Amino acid sequence: MQASGSKFRVAICGGGIGGLCFAAALSRYPEIKIDVYEAAQSFKEVGAGIMVWGRTWQVLTLLGLERALRDIAGLESGSSEDPDFGFDFRRSDTGGEEGHRIHLLRLPCPGHLFHRAHFLQAFVDVLPEGSAHLGKRLESYHQANFLSPIELNFTDGSSAACDVLVGADGIRSVVRRWMFNDLAKTHGRDMLNFIQPFFSGTVIYRSLVPAESLRDRDGQMHRARREATMYCGLNKHIVCYPVARGTLVNFVGMATIPEAEGSPYTKPWVSESSREEVLACFQNWEPEAEELVKLVQKPLKWAVHQLHPLPTYIDRRVALLGDAAHAMTPHQGAGAGQAIEDAFILAGLLGDPSVTKNNLTDALEAYNHVRVPFANKIIGTSRHAGAMYELRSAHGDDYSTLAPAIQNQWDWVDGEDVLAQLERALKWMKERGVAAVKASL
Ligand SMILES: Cc1cc2nc3c(=O)[nH]c(=O)nc-3n(C[C@H](O)[C@H](O)[C@H](O)COP(=O)(O)OP(=O)(O)OC[C@H]3O[C@@H](n4cnc5c(N)ncnc54)[C@H](O)[C@@H]3O)c2cc1C
Missing domain, CATH: 3.30.9.60 (D-Amino Acid Oxidase; Chain A, domain 2)
Structure with missing residues (x-):
């Protein structure tokens, strides 16, 4: 434990659906200190409605948000509860x-x-006390080595420190920009191509x-x-x-x-x-x-x-989550759902009793291992879905092939669920930890 009594400090940059869901998921582990830095003066959602699929609803239920969401959004209202929606x-x-x-x-x-504002409010309502820092726009971060704190610098001239930084700062992520600039130094200039949407x-x-x-x-x-x-x-x-x-x-x-x-x-x-x-x-x-x-x-x-599908969502103790990691077209109503899945899995890994300040990178690598292929795939299916809905895919308006193709494009909704993904990630992390110990003997 650190002097403050917490096991380690996680800074979340961005208080949209992804960042706030991650805070909610992480708050189940009181030994982890959480700070949410949001650029705006309040938590708010621009836009109108949002839909999430059964796999996302599973996460919200596991996080204990089901009742609140039912109450504020009126899930009793007909078609949304249809099991064959x-x-x-x-x-x-x-x-x-x-x-x-x-x-x-x-x-x-x-x-x-859901109405977006109602949806976000459910996460705001369970934010740990004292964790929200509004009007804090991250300008840059500096990650020196595997153990020293990550420095955070904000546009108002202030600074902070953390052990893990999670960039949930949306499609124009500042965290992604710095991460891929850093990665370009070790992995080549091609990494710079992943910065811009x-x-x-x-x-x-x-x-x-x-x-x-x-x-x-x-x-x-x-x-x-x-x-x-x-x-x-x-x-x-x-x-x-x-x-x-x-x-x-x-x-x-x-x-x-x-x-x-x-x-x-x-x-x-x-x-x-x-x-x-x-x-x-x-x-x-x-x-x-x-x-x-x-x-x-x-x-x-x-x-x-x-975004172009990123080759990684992490660099050592910095991770990307939500649109910062995999901003996609909205044709499968999946962006927020994928942010929520990221949040649940990363929190589950960081909260595992085996994870301490000394092996944080194992947790982030396990997150990367399961989330990159899953979420990146939906970037592709979503783009293709849009072409099909607008009748310009290879199927044109031949409904006999278009209809089954539209159906098949949704296979992922029923794919490996978050609990199975988390279990696979935990197993991967632990096997890796054992292998590292053996290698050091
Ligand atoms: C038309 C449309 C319809 C959609 N419909 C659906 C749907 O039905 N279902 C679904 O699952 N998804 C849907 N999506 C996608 C979904 O809205 C996004 O994937 C989701 O909102 C992303 O959440 P996020 O928290 O990752 O990012 P954001 O919502 O972009 O939040 C990022 C937060 O970070 C803050 N921030 C940014 N920069 C900084 C900084 N430097 N420092 C501090 N804070 C910062 C921002 O102020 C913001 O609060 C839709 C998208 C669109 C465009």
Whole structure:
């Protein structure tokens, strides 16, 4: 134990979903000191709705957040608890005619739908007292060797120290920039190519629509109020689903210029847009989609960027988590879920009784061992999923092959779960520790 009484100190840079979930997961080990440094003056989420899959819900349940999330987000509200939850994919760029079903995607687990602010609040509510440091923007860090403290420098001129630094600072991560600059010194200049995110070619319009404004159609509630729906067209699609106890519909309209992928995006990544711009984008789509688009108010426009899959999420005692490690396109609603999985596994490793200040790197390497292949794979499936939804993949609009391909793209949702991943990581870490001891004899 250190003089302060803690086993070691973990600094978390970034208080988004990833960083705060990691703090929640780590707080189960009171012998570890936690500090969360967040650049903004408060913990907040920009944007509208968020969905997480059964595998993420498993983590939230293991962390004891299930009840709080049920209460604040109203999980009782219908489709999100459906064990065969999925998306109704429709062809909707029909010149104003009624659209038709492409595929009814059924997933082997329920999806859980939330208002983002509610979701984040569940993590804020369980933050260990005294751990939050707001208005602290990390500027740089310095990791000298395997044992001395890592120095943290903030833009306000202050500094701090820790034994492990976790960069949960999002897609434009400062921690990633310093980490890959350091790695370039030992592993070559190619490492520098992993620092910058690139433009995916897609812009997104996001808004929350009051559910009661959507008229019933053919004696039924509007589809967007009942179920998660994908209105698809060439190079465009709309994702929508009910949130906040069914009072709001989360609207996400996407438009892609495939040739623009990888081109420089010089405008702000997030900006205010207008209802007119969104209407023009989805003009002459099927009537139920158009009705939804007409209700969009004050949409935010996002230029979607992503990372090239990183070869590593760690460098000695510094680790990346969430978008800092694997920012991906949102076509499989997976970015936050993967951040939550990272958080659970890294916390489980650091909290293991065998981990002390002297073998922290073993824990980080075990994290890297299981998380890099899993999360990086979803960067690829997500990008491909977007091409399929927008009918520009090799399947085009041949629904006979497109429908099964869309289904198969979701296999990972039912893949190795977090408990199995953690167990595998712990086993790997312990075998490695034993091997190191034997080698030193
Ligand atoms: C349109 C859209 C829809 C999406 N839908 C889903 C979905 O349905 N399901 C899903 O799982 N994912 C979804 N995602 C992805 C998901 O939103 C992200 O993957 C997730 O929010 C990333 O969380 P994070 O904590 O890693 O990063 P962020 O949310 O970016 O948080 C990073 C935090 O770090 C802080 N920070 C940044 N720099 C510094 C610094 N230097 N010092 C200190 N603090 C700093 C920031 O202020 C911020 O609070 C979607 C994304 C988009 C764009």
